Amino acid sequence: MRSIPTDLLRAFVTIIDLRGYTRAGEQLGRTQPAISLQMKKLQDLLGVSLFAKEGGMQLTEQGELVAGYARQILALNDEMMLKLSSRESSGKLRLGIPNDYADHFLPRLMSSFARDGADITFDVVCDISHNLLEGMRKGQYDIVVAMTPDGPSEGAFMTWKEQLAWVGASEHGNMLAGNQEKGPLRIVCYPEGCLYRRNMLTALQRDGRSFEIVYTSPSLSGLEAAVGAGFGMTVLARRIVPSALRVVEPAAHLPRLADVVVGIYVSADRKRSAVARSFAARFADMFVASDAGALAG
Template identity: 85%
Template sequence: MRSIPTDLLRAFVTIVDLRSYTRAGEQLGRTQPAISLQMKKLQELLGVSLFTKEGGVQITERGELVAGYARQILALNDEMMLKLSSRDSKGKLRLGIPNDYADHFLPKLMSTLARDGVEMTFDVVCDISHNLLDGLRRGLFDIVVAMTPDGPSEGAFMTWKEPLTWVGAKDFPFETIPRNPLRIVCYPEGCLYRRNMLTALQRDGRNFEIVYTSPSLSGLEAAVGAGFGVTVLARRIIPSALRTIESARDLPRLADVVVGIYVAPDRKRSAVAQSFAARFADMFVAGHVDPMAE
């Protein structure tokens, strides 16, 4: 009986979720040709066509069946590795993650782990991405979620592009935003949101004044929500009390950032860390389906 490697199943499910070979490659840290070769190998092993003859990423009826089983297999694989990790002598995963991602994603992840009976312990540190990646290199973390400006750092387990957007209070009269100076609320120096925001303003010759800095998302939310100023955040982690300021409001265009999940190379812990990273990655993918993806 044939055995199907889980990396092929994970690549297939990611293509289905993102509806794009290219986007799936970006998410999984692989090139588009490498993803195509994985799908060719998977179809050969299964002996069925997973995608329709019209091309693109429209899956067949048998592809739907495979996708359903693939999700179950991956969930069981990840759950098994996480439960086995509780037997590890250290019994703990050290996770580094930016503050806003921790606030947005960790409650969902922890509730899923609790529901599945995972008995791991976690040591979570929130910091700016540069410090987290440095800590990973120095062996301080098992897994790091970090942003980089121009492409993934070395050794990424999975990467994706994250659009940034201007953000203000829900009831703030955006039509009265003063052109000079623009009042800015932001994270401390070293934050890529801050760097991208200030670079865009300087590029467009906009005068601005930093009126509030805070290392926490809740601090930024309080200041922006009170109408004290505007800020920049990743589009999909905007707190419910705030809203996007549309581009028509005469604010400069922002560059995307690259977000990656990184796993330490420690062989003793890598299997457990990679299994947890895969579960984390699945959650990011599930919340990042772009209907405009090719």
């Protein structure tokens, strides 16, 4: 009897959700050719064509069937591993995550664990990515979600590119952006070491734009309060901009921003890696679903 590796099914589902091999590769930390080889292997094992011959992401009838079963298999696999590994571990998962990602994703993730009755407790630390990765190297965390500027750090479980955006208040965004020719751009940002801050200031310096840092805060709520009051502008990941704020598109007075790479990193500690990897897979699925929703919108 043939057995289908779950990594092939996960790659297949990610291709469907993100509508492409390249984006799936970025999301899963693999190259586009590696994803293509995985799909060839999956189709060879199944003995069917999953995608229509005319190209694109159109699934065949067999592909639709496989996709439905793949989602069920992955859900059961992750649930099983999570419950088994949680019984073999201390039951506490040490998670390091940037503040804005915690605010955006953790409520939904915790709700899903509560519904499933998962026997896990959490110790969550919010910090800038550089500090989180350093903590991971020192063994302080089981899982870290962190941003890097040019590529993933060593040992990433999954990576993807995150698009950054200029952000202003709903009422004041256009006014602030439009008045920058008359004076320095007023900047609201996280403390030094934050990649949002580094990316923003690098873009301004590259374009020769004057700026003034008028407000710093380690919390997203602090930034949201300052930007929402029209005190200045900031940069955040586009898909997690708070609803009270608005994206201000780049123009002559606002430079374009480079993307950052986001990765999920899992501890190499064998005693804790099983539960950590199961949690990471579930977290990764949430990022994929969020990205797919953003694309669909």
